[in-house]
Amino acid sequence: MNDAQGVEQDADQGLSAKEIRKRRRREPPPDPQPLPGLVDAHTHLAACGGRTREAVAEIVDRAEAVGVSQVVTVADDIVDARWAVAAAHWDRRVFAAVGLHPTHAADLNEANRAELEQMVADDRVVAVGETGLDYYWTTRSDTCADPATQKDVFAWHIDLAKRSGKPLMIHNREADRDLLDVLAAEGSPETVIMHCFSGDAEIARECVDRGYLLSFAGTVSFVNAGPLREAASLTPEAQLLVETDAPFLTPHPYRGQPNQSYCLPYTARALAEVRGVSAEDLAVALGANARRAYGLPLQ
Template sequence: MTPPTTDGAVSNKQAKKQRRREPPPDPAPLPGLVDAHTHLAACGGRDADAVRAILDHAESVGVGQVVTVADDMIDARWAIAAAEWDERAFAAVALHPTHAAELDDAARAELETMVTHPRVVAVGETGLDHYWPGRSEDCASPAVQEDAFRWHIDLAKRVGKPLMIHNREADRDLLDVLADEGAPETVIMHCFSGDRNVARECVERGYVLSFAGTVSFANAAELRVAAELVPDDQILVETDAPFLTPHPYRGQPNQSYCLPYTARSIAETRGVADTVMADLLGANARRVYQLPLR
């Protein structure tokens, strides 16, 4: 370990590590926002008190409701529990594409029951991930992911709830599967990461594009072009917490209370007032997920 400098100060490397462990400061409040995609359990929300504390913190800066999302069956149970513990939380349930190999008969039966829960507002996150196969022994193969994705598409159509998409380095294959299966009425491209051409195709298909903290990153010029061209009624904002903390706090722990940073970045990109953007983003989320008004 690098020792402290002789004057008692820590090294730049130590300071950077320490900063990465610290949560960002509270943003200035921006009322009306909804976090369209977070992971409360991964943020520490594994009991009613912890969920309440996370959501109290978020509400103090204007984030009144959140959709907490599952990666696997354990997370799906946590997500529904959180939505039962606190009226500000709603759930989305599915098997993440990297966990697609876990979609056995028992998981299918449980998910089919879960999606009928009144606090479950979407089927997700599901989709395709071409980044992790070959990098992780536990990741489902692309073929297994596609089979599971097709099943989730059908499930969303059967229950009439939005389909929440995870897409990592699989733009063309994912869009082709959606076209082949026939997309549900509402498709949400969670943490949109495509270029302007993918954004235009998604917009033309009527999909909703949800932007996370990545849209504020210095190297995300193309993503900001995508965020600028999306029509007013097809854009959402999310944290994907505890990941993807927005600039200038990239790499630090993320939570729903950080959402105003990303909303303000989108407002700047689109050339509108932050309060106008917040009202629009919140209204879109409440409409897309059919959330109760607050």
């Protein structure tokens, strides 16, 4: 038994099994073994506590120590977009993506359109999004935008990506066919990133055939993720990205615990195992793909 295990067992003394599980879910995972070359293709620094220059530096310092040299922090509403742009200016390792999450699509008024267009012109903003369709929350939230509004606002984001020449970052939840149909009808931008890809092999093949990049999060490591692992195994290496979507989707065996960019090597290693390749080689390829897609500088 090491010292950390001894301290953990001491802390568990007198607690019920339920209380132990609850306590551990609040604890961040330990630092993984370093895996150089990685870029976190999608995270939410503000939701991870990164709302000051010092807090952002602390998060990316920890990530850099395990091989994650750059991160793309993503907005889901107009307030988050302002935080994302600020963070990208606070730290040279941070870049931003701005847009309205489909659940917030009804917020796209004239003022927000103008502000997002101004943000996208910023050199530190490297993508438009996350945008797309989310049918999961339409039946579970009174504030979620309806499907028709989501489609209209998605089309506006597609046009913005094409006009700006920047990648389009896609959010898709339980809307595979409609989302792909909207992209086909509107005409895809040159670079489309399927953030936190959640489809099966059939959807993955269609996305690959269209030239989209598929970004995999901690879900690919989950025990019940067989169809997702099949999708990850068939995606060509050049169209593959890896992300945390922090603070969500912490990889196995830390599922449910707080996620940050420093946890990315866990997911990259799971992805390498799925594909039967060296984690070290895959990390370098994944980082190169992200830098190419987003136009990031070499560190």
